Amino acid sequence: MTSAPCKVTRSLEIRAAPGKVWRYFASQDGLRRWISPDLDIDLRVGGRFRFLGPDAKTWVSGTVLDMVPEGWLILSWMEEGQGWQHPARLTLALEATGAGTRASMTFDGFAGVGRADWPDLVADYERGSDQHNTLQALARLAEAE
């Protein structure tokens, strides 16, 4: 598969309405069922969260950046003790489909985690113009090979 090197996206179809699926976004207990059983989260915009991350060794912590019921939950995402200067970002999104709901999980902003100018980089992402992103430039070279 081909994808941008600093972005990870996965999605799948759920045979349940967005309102039903959102119940697993709307509380700490709901999120613990699928994000991580040891998740602690203050579930409001600006609230903090922390849990043992994807590799089961590294703690991940961050802040709730945005939350829209039955729409999305966006978290900043920082691996602790890994030399990150700035967080990446995780977007959990729901979309109604004919048969139910499409749920997606997108990690992005990884190219900025070691960088001191991360806010500029995010602005670049949002403008859709990340030509100054060195890793993207490297990736284009890799794909051209």
Added chain:
Amino acid sequence: MRTGRADTLFKVLADPTRRRMLDLLAGKGSLNVGQLAAAFPDLVASGISKHLMGLRAAGLVKADRDGRQRIYSLNAKAVTGTLQPWLSKYERYAEAALERLRKAAEEDEADT
């Protein structure tokens, strides 16, 4: 260890001088030390060498011999070799988490 290589990569990228070197190499394709040094008049030769060593250690830059001098260029394999394996843990995590979400939500649906 692969995770360690990615951490090195992020730390190397944290430095503005090294990022400018990478940007220059991305723009020009390849440069020798003299050409790189000309872009950084404030840096002594040993400073240039130190940054180039850091970039090479992280696998971001490769050096090819051309007669008596080294020609530096970007190493595109840094992404596929270092970053992609590191990102794959996130891919696996996203797949597993979504599967748990689907199972929980669809079980509810079956109960009602």
